[in-house]
Amino acid sequence: MNPSFTVFLFLVLIFLLLVKGRKSSNKLPPVSLGIPIIGHSLQLLKAMRTNTAEKWLHERIQKYGSVSKLTLFGKPTVFIYGNEANKFVFTSDSSTISYSQTTSLKMILGDQCIAELCGQDHKRIRDALLSFLKPESLKNYVGKMDEEVRMHMETHWKGKQEITVLPLMKKLSFDVICSLLFGIEQGGSRRDKLVTWFQQMIGGIWSVPINLPFTRFNRGLRASARVRNFLKDLIAEKRMELKKGADPHQDLITCLLSTRDENNGEGMTEKEIVDNVILVLTAGHDN
Structure with missing residues (x-):
């Protein structure tokens, strides 16, 4: 033929x-x-x-x-x-409807984040995240946010004749997130490393999921792995601080480490904490 x-x-x-x-x-x-x-x-x-x-x-x-x-x-x-559509998706169990993120989003953010879960698992993680936002806890965050804003204005706005607002606001958001979510100090090298990895990770989220060298998706995956290793080390530090009597609501990671399920008394796994911290970091930065 x-x-x-x-x-x-x-x-x-x-x-x-x-x-x-x-x-x-x-x-x-x-x-x-x-x-x-x-x-x-x-x-x-x-x-x-x-x-x-x-x-x-x-x-x-x-x-x-x-x-x-x-x-x-x-x-x-x-x-x-619409509101009704959102309510239908997030209150339905997996037998009625199941939802999933794009392949690139799932592989970079993780499959145990709240955006990937349904039913009781979704409720359990949602309740843990909401414990970080209790009114009595929010009062403790105001001082940190004020400090970050003052430092940012002093460094990037004061005395400048012209500024580009959008990238500076994204930097301010990232600095506030680093303080509230991770408790990472200002001016340290850890913030600089994290922001570089995070930007590469974001670049891979909205990309065609072709995992070949030099593709945006491949760079995103490698950056995600670095962020995850960074967070695992940070979780180990926070565990030690909690054993020494640290405030369980000083940042998101200590809050999630201290949360226990009301039904079985079990805490969140390390992967669940990592995946959901990355999700909150991404959502907070993009919004």
Whole structure:
């Protein structure tokens, strides 16, 4: 058989399989899934990198409504919007609906973070995180935040004729997070290392999950591993501080180490703490 004809038949077969797997159902939300595998990934990545993701999402809502389907990073995805939709997703158990982050997000942030959990596991981790935000605990954080803001204004704003606000506000957010989440001191080398790794990790989250050398995703994975090792060492330090009588609400890590499940009295595992601290760090920095 002619080799060219064989290749042609192979391509036709692949095309038919893709088309068959992408046939719509009356039960599915409207809108095309887009180009096979690629889908709408490139549009979203472009919006993320130009800081117009929110605009892109709102335009999609105006055009297709609050429920639509698309393909992101090779996965068929349902996009929903609104308070009722959020309540439905986060209060349903896994037998009703299960949700999952993109492959790149899951591999970098971890599979034990609250964004990946459902039902009782989601509630257990959520309650542990909320214990960090109790009113009596928030009072203790005001002084730390005030100190970070004063130091930031003195260093980066005072005496300057012109500043670029967005990167400075992201730096301030990161410094406040380092203080409240980790209890890391100002001006230390550990903050500088962490911010470098964190920026590389963020770059890999919204990328095509191709784990090859020199790709953005590969750099993100390597940076995530460094952040995780950093947090494991920090958790060991916090355990020692708690044994010496440290305040269990001095930062997020000590708070999570001190939290016990109301049903079985067990604490969070090291992986659960690491994954959820990374998630809070990411969410706090991006918002």
